[in-house]
Amino acid sequence: AQSVTQPDIHITVSEGASLELRCNYSYGATPYLFWYVQSPGQGLQLLLKYFSGDTLVQGIKGFEAEFKRSQSSFNLRKPSVHWSDAAEYFCAVGPKTGAGSYQLTFGKGTKLSVIP
Amino acid sequence: GAGVSQSPRYKVAKRGQDVALRCDPISGHVSLFWYQQALGQGPEFLTYFQNEAQLDKSGLPSDRFFAERPEGSVSTLKIQRTQQEDSAVYLCASKRTGRETQYFGPGTRLLVL
Incomplete structure (x- = not known):
């Protein structure tokens, strides 16, 4: 069965610092891959997706992800x-x-806090 | 509409009460999904519709959960005899045929007391 692991439950970074959120998946073949963001009380907003081709994908709000x-x-x-x-x-x-x-199939999520 | 809408946004129910949660998908989206998101967890799949046909209901946790989409547009998720463990955010998503991206509504937060 497919599964997604997000090893970091909570990450805190300073404003202006770089960020990397980890995601590992288990699947029988190459799946479609997505990153969504959820603000408090809000639904899920799609940041970016990978289907095929270039393994570095660009998303909204300056985010990118790399498929390895x-x-x-x-x-x-x-x-x-x-x-x-x-x-x-x-x-x-x-x-x-x-x-x-x-x-x-979703991971359990990573909560990001930003320090001013 | 511009996006997926859900109502009510919040629902408080007494244990044993029946509830109905509504989802209005994006116009023209054939596929509709329901997910359950428990506190501190990621969303988990409940059921899937293609038009009015419920093609997958493998994620429904018990026979107290029932979903319908009679005209292939609006969908209702009904929970009978609610239990405390049903407390969660219920998310609806829709997508176009031949496209892979699901668009999510804001969710209905259900609290069972």
Whole structure:
């Protein structure tokens, strides 16, 4: 069965510092990969996604992520964090083939706090 | 509409009460999903519709949970005889056929006392 591991439950960074949030997945083949952000009381907003091609993908709000097949990882990065980035971040995988319901499997999330 | 909408945003229920949660997907989105997000956890899949057909309900935790989408647009998730363990945020998402990205609503936060 597919699974997603986000090893860091909570990360605190200073404003302006760089950020990397880790995500490892377990899947029978290369899945579709997503990063979503959730602010308090809000739904999930898509930051970026990887389907195929270039393994470095750019997203909104200055985020990027790199797919590394050999490590089964899809880490999220941002070179300079802003206070407004404080939120919870979820990595998710979805099936690539047409079988099944395209349901997403999420990690447990990483809460990001930003120190002014 | 511009995005997925859900109502109510908050619901407090007494244990044993029935509740109904509504989801309005993005217009034209054929696929609709329900997820349950417990406190401090990631969302977990409950059920999936393609148009009015419920094609996957493998994530529904018990027979107290029932979902429908009778006209292939609005969907309702119903929970009968609510229990405290049903307290969670219920998220709805929709997507277009042939596209992989799911768009999420703001969720309904259910608290069962």
